[in-house]
Amino acid sequence: MGIVVNQSIKNTFITFVGFAIGAMNTLFMYTHFLGEDYYGLTAFLLSSANIMMPLMAFGIQNTLVRFYAEHQTEEEKSRFLNLMLVLPLLLVVPIFIGLALFYNETAELLSQENPIIFDYVWMIPVIGLFMGYFEIFYAWVKVHLKSVFGNFVKEVLLRIFISIFLLAVHLNWLTSIQFVYSLVFIYFAMMLVMAFVAFKVRKPEFHLQFPKDKKEVLLYSAFIIFSSGIAVLLLDIDKFMIGQYIPIKEAAYYSVAIFIALTISVPMRAMHQITHPITTDLMARKKHEELNQLYKKTAITLQVVGGFIMLGILTNIHQVYALLPEKYSGGISVVFLISFSKFFDLMLGNNNSIIFNSKYYRTVLLLGLCLVVVTVGLNMVFIPSFGIEGAAIATLISIGLYSIAKLMFVVFKMKLFPFTRKTIISLLLIALTFVVFYFWNFPFHPIMNILLKSVLLAVWYWFLNYRLAISEDINAVVKKGLKFNTPR
Structure with missing residues (x-):
């Protein structure tokens, strides 16, 4: 229990620091540098991506924590981790194929009230994918009881990146439109940083075989998609629906x-x-x-x-x-x-x-x-x-x-x-x-x-x-x- 409480205290401190940086971004930099239309667009895109995140992650962030300790040998753990990296593709690939085939119809549906949304709809599943894999890599280090740096990336580093790009808008190095597009880069960078840390903690060893309990893992992951989706919808559905009405x-x-x-x-x-x-x-x-x-x-x-x-x-x-x-x-x-x-x-x-x-x-x-x-x-x-x-x-x-x-x-x-x-x-x-x-x-x-x-x-x-x-x-x-x- 000692290491858990110790890391919890450190994570609590990091949470407060991240919230302070977020306050500066939200109450000052967004409102004074970006402009209300593009700030509103940013809020809509990130809320929509967050709603999609449980699907993109396939519930793996919880499944990994739940089942990792049950695998005893190193080979079993490697097979399990391989499965965790591949499973999200079961939903990611069909979602992106569907979006590619029906982009105009989807974009028109989401942008009926606000035409500005049309050109940015593709960013929603892309950022959602990066958010999802970030959570998977974060869970990867959690099971090895090394959660502090991941929490720092999520709560602090992400907000620092956003602060830097907002400052670039203020200094006319970027336009508001370029800032919105830069969100893809920011979340991609956060995912890469977390992947680097995760693989440093435990390097993946790729096998052709998956673990024997893959059916149980699939069922649990499906259940987590359901539960996580509910939690996220309750948190972000209002900002998504504001953009529709x-x-x-x-x-x-x-x-x-x-x-x-x-x-x-x-x-x-x-x-x-x-x-x-x-x-x-x-x-x-x-x-x-x-x-x-x-x-x-x-x-x-x-x-x-x-x-x-x-x-x-x-x-x-x-x-x-x-x-x-x-x-x-x-x-x-x-x-x-x-x-x-x-x-x-x-x-x-x-x-x-x-x-x-x-x-x-x-x-x-x-x-x-x-x-x-x-x-x-x-x-x-x-x-x-x-x-x-x-x-x-x-x-x-x-x-x-x-x-x-x-x-x-x-x-x-x-x-x-x-x-x-x-x-x-x-x-x-x-x-x-x-x-x-x-x-x-x-x-x-x-x-x-x-x-x-x-x-x-x-x-x-x-x-x-x-x-x-x-x-x-x-x-x-x-x-x-x-x-x-x-x-x-």
């Missing part, structure tokens, strides 16, 4: 708002790196009471930390948008709606880790499929009527229903419950803090306003959280910090 520039406004709101999810991604192996271990050893305590602790800790981030965003949102081009200001309501949906998901702690390590994961995946249908339907209804606010409403309803369904499974099927009396106290404190600070602004530059209000909010919020002892884990960290800084 309203002007593509609206996707740019939506992307900025979504990025701001998704900041709330960073603590959950970070904590998942650490709690997932612990959750898996407790469930394997059937430690029900310890698992229930971990569930409660993760839920209240994420609620407190996520609540602070949400308050920082919502109480400063008008000042944040004052730093952006005025056209982007329509996304403020989207930030509120998505923030509420993500915060509710955050309140459920390590819910996902519990479910997907239980015998009920197939049922929840079927529920997820139903939810995808509901999400698409809600977007079809709300986007034409309310624009990007409609997409946010659809997302709020969808994530809310999905989160409630997962919570019910854990509560009624597994007899685990995440909430305590402290949950209500924390919610009341968050509501009170919002009322106190939302309407309180200073007559300064937006950056100074944000800094001053954030400092006051932090002192107020964390002092009350500590005094009320809402989260034992947070209080323990604070006490340890105070003890460390006390002069001896």
Whole structure:
């Protein structure tokens, strides 16, 4: 467990660094350098490619992790890895043949509302292919317990490349059109870097024979395509559908708002790196009471930390948008709606880790499929009527229903419950803090306003959280910090 926790902590740090670079790209470089139409086109293409990625990867990124350890000899492992590299071609080749034969029809269908999309449709499966094989090579190093560099490439290096190309646009070394085309090169380069690292960890040895368990591997991969596809669709379908119903520039406004709101999810991604192996271990050893305590602790800790981030965003949102081009200001309501949906998901702690390590994961995946249908339907209804606010409403309803369904499974099927009396106290404190600070602004530059209000909010919020002892884990960290800084 030591190496897992150690790499999880390093990956958490890398995730935060990558998010900071992403914030610079999204809130400043994209909005000021690229222009709203091409930013919207970029968001559409990458979201569409991400939707295709599970098909292009054939679920191999999960299959490799699941079955690798079951192969004992070096020859069996080599045969298995060979199969992992070849299997995606079962879908990749037909998809590309179909696109080549019916490109005009496909491009016309996707570009009915926004003709600018027509010439770039070919990029969607190409980038999706590079994303898919990147994940396969990343899984290749994960099974050898060397995940840190792969996470660095995915979270940091990719964003640095995008920053460099956006800066090139600003310096007139590239046009906006050339930047869009450069996305193919960027994702191809990331795939090559990850392949180089993977093959350095273990060089492939090509055999003509495949492993004996290939039927089981195929079935599991098909199941993972299904489950991964649901997760990606729930995450990116809104940005794809915006391009089908309203002007593509609206996707740019939506992307900025979504990025701001998704900041709330960073603590959950970070904590998942650490709690997932612990959750898996407790469930394997059937430690029900310890698992229930971990569930409660993760839920209240994420609620407190996520609540602070949400308050920082919502109480400063008008000042944040004052730093952006005025056209982007329509996304403020989207930030509120998505923030509420993500915060509710955050309140459920390590819910996902519990479910997907239980015998009920197939049922929840079927529920997820139903939810995808509901999400698409809600977007079809709300986007034409309310624009990007409609997409946010659809997302709020969808994530809310999905989160409630997962919570019910854990509560009624597994007899685990995440909430305590402290949950209500924390919610009341968050509501009170919002009322106190939302309407309180200073007559300064937006950056100074944000800094001053954030400092006051932090002192107020964390002092009350500590005094009320809402989260034992947070209080323990604070006490340890105070003890460390006390002069001896």
